[in-house]
Amino acid sequence: MSGGGMSAVMSRKTLSRLRPLGFLVLLYALWVAGTKGGPYLDQVVVLATIYVIMAAGLNLLLGYSGLLSLGHQGFYGLGAYTTALLTVNAGLPMPVGVAAAIVVAALFGWLVGKITLRLRTAFFVIATFAFGQIGYQVALNWVSLTGGPAGFGQIPPIGAGSVKLISPEEAYPVVLVVAAITVYVVARISHSGLGFGLRAMAENENLARAVGIDTARGANLAFVTGAALAGVAGSLYAHTVGFISPEVFGFPIMINTLLMVIGGGLGTIAGPVIGAVAFTALPEVLRFGDQWRLVIYGVLLVLLVRFLPRGLWGSVVAAVRERRRPADADDEPEEPEPAPVRHTEEEPVR
Amino acid sequence: MVAVFAEFSQYFGNGLALGAIYALMALGLTLIFGYMNVVNFAHGEFYMVGAFFAYTFIVLAGWPFWLGLAGAALGAAALGLLADRFLLRALRRHDEIAMPMLATIGLSIALQNLATIIWNPVPKTMGSPASGDSLNLGFMRTRPQLLLVVALAAVVIVGAHLFLNRTRAGLSMRATFQDPAAAWLMGVNVNRVYGMTFAFGAALAAISGVLIATIFQITPAMGGLATAKAFVVVILGGLGSFPGAVVGGLLLGVAESLAAGYLSSGLQDAVGLMVLVVVLMLRPQGLFGRREVVAE
Numbered sequence: 001m002s003g004g005g006m007s008a009v010m011s012r013k014t015l016s017r018l019r020p021l022g023f024l025v026l027l028y029a030l031w032v033a034g035t036k037g038g039p040y041l042d043q044v045v046v047l048a049t050i051y052v053i054m055a056a057g058l059n060l061l062l063g064y065s066g067l068l069s070l071g072h073q074g075f076y077g078l079g080a081y082t083t084a085l086l087t088v089n090a091g092l093p094m095p096v097g098v099a100a101a102i103v104v105a106a107l108f109g110w111l112v113g114k115i116t117l118r119l120r121t122a123f124f125v126i127a128t129f130a131f132g133q134i135g136y137q138v139a140l141n142w143v144s145l146t147g148g149p150a151g152f153g154q155i156p157p158i159g160a161g162s163v164k165l166i167s168p169e170e171a172y173p174v175v176l177v178v179a180a181i182t183v184y185v186v187a188r189i190s191h192s193g194l195g196f197g198l199r200a201m202a203e204n205e206n207l208a209r210a211v212g213i214d215t216a217r218g219a220n221l222a223f224v225t226g227a228a229l230a231g232v233a234g235s236l237y238a239h240t241v242g243f244i245s246p247e248v249f250g251f252p253i254m255i256n257t258l259l260m261v262i263g264g265g266l267g268t269i270a271g272p273v274i275g276a277v278a279f280t281a282l283p284e285v286l287r288f289g290d291q292w293r294l295v296i297y298g299v300l301l302v303l304l305v306r307f308l309p310r311g312l313w314g315s316v317v318a319a320v321r322e323r324r325r326p327a328d329a330d331d332e333p334e335e336p337e338p339a340p341v342r343h344t345e346e347e348p349v350r
Numbered sequence: 351m352v353a354v355f356a357e358f359s360q361y362f363g364n365g366l367a368l369g370a371i372y373a374l375m376a377l378g379l380t381l382i383f384g385y386m387n388v389v390n391f392a393h394g395e396f397y398m399v400g401a402f403f404a405y406t407f408i409v410l411a412g413w414p415f416w417l418g419l420a421g422a423a424l425g426a427a428a429l430g431l432l433a434d435r436f437l438l439r440a441l442r443r444h445d446e447i448a449m450p451m452l453a454t455i456g457l458s459i460a461l462q463n464l465a466t467i468i469w470n471p472v473p474k475t476m477g478s479p480a481s482g483d484s485l486n487l488g489f490m491r492t493r494p495q496l497l498l499v500v501a502l503a504a505v506v507i508v509g510a511h512l513f514l515n516r517t518r519a520g521l522s523m524r525a526t527f528q529d530p531a532a533a534w535l536m537g538v539n540v541n542r543v544y545g546m547t548f549a550f551g552a553a554l555a556a557i558s559g560v561l562i563a564t565i566f567q568i569t570p571a572m573g574g575l576a577t578a579k580a581f582v583v584v585i586l587g588g589l590g591s592f593p594g595a596v597v598g599g600l601l602l603g604v605a606e607s608l609a610a611g612y613l614s615s616g617l618q619d620a621v622g623l624m625v626l627v628v629v630l631m632l633r634p635q636g637l638f639g640r641r642e643v644v645a646e
Binding site: 062068115116119121122123125126127129130131133134137138140141251255258259262291292293294295297298299300301302304305306309 | 383387389437440441447448449451452453455456457458459460461462463464466467574578581582585589614616617619620623624626627630631634
């Protein structure tokens, strides 16, 4: 932090003053869109905000520790089915179902993390991918428990006792508050010892260990937290839509989340939030394309990777930093660098 | 006793044909994933495209089977060449797996939905050039369609092996992936080798797609599950291992067929995933892989 030029100090101060303001504006815009936008827009915004929770969890893992999990949607599905089974079959109140969903997702996160976090690079990617797919197969084939491909309906709305928030505009404030808390918690974690330890691990795991960072514990914590947040997102989805099918374990949910995190800005706080809103809205905007909709979506994804690899917000952050650098070369970056995702040829870790 | 054996040999025969197809597909992926380090989520789409090219050439245009097969392989190779040139080449310098992988996911979404528009989502049947009554091989009975699949896959696998080990192109391919810089200094056009490898992998996937079209129905969505299975086989056999892909493919095909036959048909697609998890836990380098940068 030493040696900051005058202009850099100024711009950093203005930036840090503007940040909470920007956060409040975004929160207000979402609240207006989610409660006063009419039934169709409300529904889209509810989904986008659920994805904010999901993306924040994945960002904690991928954005900071650089570990690319392709089975994250499995915890979303687990959360959805756990709360659905408990509230419908056992008749428990909705908050109990959500709490149980968090616990179950975190427990499975711990278990899956125990197995997969021994692996690195592409092997970790494929192992987590396999776990997500196993979840899908179980939901599809364990018909007596999950209802199989026909799905699982009659899930009660958000509420407790006599309070029932049925329509999206009624339920939305609850979802928004949960999402805001989630983003705040992830922001705090990313600036804590754990967050810096994860970044160090992404940069150079051997070195991080050599200076005494317990990278295994850090990775496990990030994995479990990410899983728990996916469980929250999944359970809120179940209670706002009222019906789930094995598709909550589906790979498209994983792809959407990944797109939001990377397309928004890996390893930044605002990036995944912006990504979640933008990439939930995109398929709706592309409706004009009719049957070409998903073709365009795929092509846009390719173009994004090709020309904007830092993502929407990540590119802004990088541009601001780039502009500041010549005046003050040793200035510490305001937003931490996104973690490089591991490459197979990196030095082996034993 | 005879009935029990007849049932087993039927499942085993089905599994062998399915396994030969998996082996071929995994061979393509093990080149792309193991050599180029691209986690290729569009691999199943090349398999799907191969099946639909063959369907178009053979059923709609009335070409002979062999010509349709060659056309499908060349068409997919051309697509692979384009994908490498305009998508992956620029991403190679990033030295990471996430971005190229995301690009192939985009490609897979675009290709699958493009195929749905072109050929519509209704399942199609192509049929096999070898049809007729089941044959008695002495020790077991099997259908000629399955025999054709196994025989064709065997020919292509041997051909691929000869190409990689006995031709100059194959040599420059292996040299490039051992040490790109050294290969470049020796005058190898590294970018061309990357393109060729991706195209070759795509062509192998396409041929396996044509083979599956001779025994099953095809749909534009068939690629997703195929990609997952190709990954299972590549990891099971060992990343980048040629014999691993072949043996792993056959093992997976037989295991799936037996599990579906004796346990439950719903289990068929889960078997490979469970095998994958066990392999990653106990022997992450796979059956034939070398122990390298797999685990901590």
